[in-house]
Every structure is written in structure tokens, then in C-alpha cells.
Amino acid sequence: MPLTFTLDPAVTPELRDGILDLWADVTAAGGAVGFVPPVTREQIRPELTRQLVAMEEKRSRLLVGHDEEGRVAATTFLTFNTHRLMTHWIWLYTVMVHPRHQGRGYGRDLLAAAERSARGFEGIEAIRLTCRGGLGLEHFYASCGYKEVGRVPGAIRVAPGDERDDIIMLLPLT
Template sequence: MTLTCELDPLVDEVVREQILALWADVSNAGGAVGFVPPVTPEEIVPDLDAALAAVADGRRRLVVGRDEDGRVAATAFIAYNAHRLMRHWVWVYTVMVHPRYQGRGYGRALMTAVEQAARSFDGIEAIRLTCRGGTGADAFYSACGYKEVGRVPAAIRVTPTDDRDDITLYLPLT
């Protein structure tokens, strides 16, 4: 099975609902994408709507990965920097691969598509992203060529007794 990635797909109601379902499934499987399980799709809607509004007004781009049936199986949002001194690099947010496809190369394919997209943007020289410590995501991103450039200890409070590091990773494109 392969993942077919697309930059800036048409986001109709079907795609929106598939992204929402993906986000809920990833979150409820323990994925570090802004929520702690259990979470309902209704709780995710405000974050999804804000991300899609940023795509609609050109502040973010969306990479969607589809499975062999054409369903959304993976996503990543690429955000431009508004600050005049930081417009030469982009942020990557909400990187998700459906749990049923994890371990099959979909994550690597998605990150390759993100890198290809960023390389196609005028003037972009690097990609930055953050991840939650203790999940293994930093090792995955390192395997994709990203280097850890910062870590804030205990910056993410998952539960009152579970604080995690906020890890920043960087991929130069030049």
C-alpha cells in the first residue's frame, strides 16, 4: 500500500470530515497532536477550523496523504512566518498518520512530501517543527533528516503528573 500526497487539495466537506476523523483517531491512539485522549471530534473542530482558515487565507499550506481508497490517511500543515526576519523558513504543524498505517512508511512519505513542498516555495531555506518528548517522534524526525536544535524541559503538561519536553527540530533545505 502506498500513500499519495497532494499539496493544497480542494478541502470540501468530505475532506474536512476525513481530516477531523483522522485527528480524533490519532489523538485517541495517543498521538501528540494537541489533545489528550479521550477527545471527541467536536472538541477538535475549533482547531481544525482555525487551521483550515489559515490555509484559505494563505498563511498555511496543507499536505494531504491518501490511502489506496482515496481516503485521507495523513496530513501536515505548513505555516509561513509573518515576521519579516523569519520569512526564509516555515513551520510544520499537526503531522498525522492514521494509526492503522503507522509503521508502513506513510510517515516518511508524508515528510518527504512536506520537504518537497517547502523546497518549491519561493525563498524558503529551512523547516522547523516541534514535538512532544516521550513519544519517539523526535527519533522519527531525526531519521527523516531533522536535527534537534532546542528543548524546553517539562513545557507540555499532558496530565497533572505528566510533563513532557517540547522539542524543536530543524531541517535545512539549502
Template structure:
């Protein structure tokens, strides 16, 4: 499966539906994308619409990995509005559909997100956070990111199940 990556695509009904399906299915497959499974599209819709609104307003940029016309990977780049921190961006809501997992789609998505960040004037680094306990920091390290911070127990996924909030940095 070779994905074709598109930055800032027009958000059509079909694209929105593909993003909703990918986010829901990836979360239910164990992905740490802001939810704890099981979830339904109804759970995801408000967050997806919030991020698509930010894209529409120019505060975020959407990068989508397509297999034909099917969404198989996506991530958002959020511009930093603090006047002293506008030289770096956040990567958020990184997702790969379960059918594309284990085939290099996640690595390809991270390369596409970094390439998009590099194309943004004045951007020198990319930051992201990830949930501890899943080995995500190892994946992001293979993508060139370095762990630069960790808050123990900051994410509560269930009673008595706290995970570290890990901050990763990719200098461009």
C-alpha cells in the same frame, strides 16, 4: 498501502471529514497532536477549522496523503510572517491515521512536506516542535531533522506529567 500526496487540495466536506477523523483517531491512538486522549471530533473541530481558515487565507498550506479518496496522513506548513524569519516555515499538526501507521506513511508524509517547502520560493529550512517522552525526536531525526532546542517540562499532559517541548530543524 501507497499514499498519493496532494498539496493545497480543495477543502471539500469529504476532505474536512477525513481530516477530522484522522486527527481524532490518531490522537486517540496516542498521537501527540495537541490533545491527550480520549478525545472526540467535537474537541478537534475548532482547531481543524482554525487551521483550514488559515489555509483559506494563504497563511498555511495543507499537504494530504490519500489512499484512494480516504485521508490517511496530513500536515500543515505555516508561513512565517516575521520579516526577519521569512526564509523558513513551520510544519504543524502532523498526523497519520492509525490504519496507516507502521507502514511508512509518516516518513512519506514528512518527505512530501519537505518537498513542498523546497518548492516555496526563498524557503531554506523547516522547523517543527514535538512532545518529548514519546520518541518523536528519533522519528524526525530519521527524516533528516536535527534537534536544535528543548524546553524541559513545557508541555503538561496531566497532573505531574510534564514533557519537554522539542524544536527540530530541517535545512533545505
């Protein structure tokens, strides 16, 4: 069954807990979402709080995908630029699909829903994201229409002696 996507859902305690669980489970499975395993929900909570504050300040929007059981199965944050010369594109942060749902096309569905959402934002002409090298993520994003537009070698230090490229991807909307 496909996921049901909602842009700007009401932020309830259940939603916060669902996102924390998703984020921890994705990280534990090796997902490149800002942490490395092992990580706890309490270590993730400050980052989620930062994102929720950005939403309250209208600097970011949340897109959530729920599975057929109503559980949080996928999320991403669509974040507006505050620099006056870059307000024509948005960032896509923390793209996550729960490991139990991977391999079903839900990542593509999430990116398509994010693209549809961004097309509805006035003045937005592109979506930009970064991904961690060494996992092949750039190939997945390219298959969804994103183009690699830059790469910073060794910019992400996963562990001492394990540096990965920071890959910049762009999806033009015009």
C-alpha cells in the same frame, strides 16, 4: 500501496470530515497532535477551523495523503512565518498518519512530500517543527534528516504531574 499526496486540495465537507476523523483516531491511539484522549471530533473542530482560516489567508498550506481507498490517511500543515525576520523558514504542524497505516513508512513519505513541497516555496530555506518529549518522536524525525536544535523542559503539560519536553527540530533545505 503508497499514499497519494496532494498539496492544497479543495477543502470539501468530505475532506474536513476525513481530517477530523484522522485527528481523533490519531489522538485516541496516543498520538501527540495537540490533544490527549479522550477527544471528540467536536473538540478538534475549532482547531481545524483555525487551520483552514490560515489557509484561506494564505498563511498555511495543507498536505494530504490519501490511501488506495481514497480515505484521508495522513496530513500536515505547512505554515509560513509572519515575522519579517523569519520568513525564510516554515513550520510543520500536526503531522499525522492514521494508526491503521503506521509501520508502513507512510510517516517518512509524508515528511518527504512536505520537504518537496517546501522546496517549491520561494525563499524557504528550512522546515521547523516541535514534538512532544517522552514518545521518542525526536528519534523518528532525526532519522528523516531533522536535527534537534532546542528543548524546553516540561513545557507541555499532558496531565497534572505529567509534563513533557517541547523539542524543536529543524530540517535545513539549503
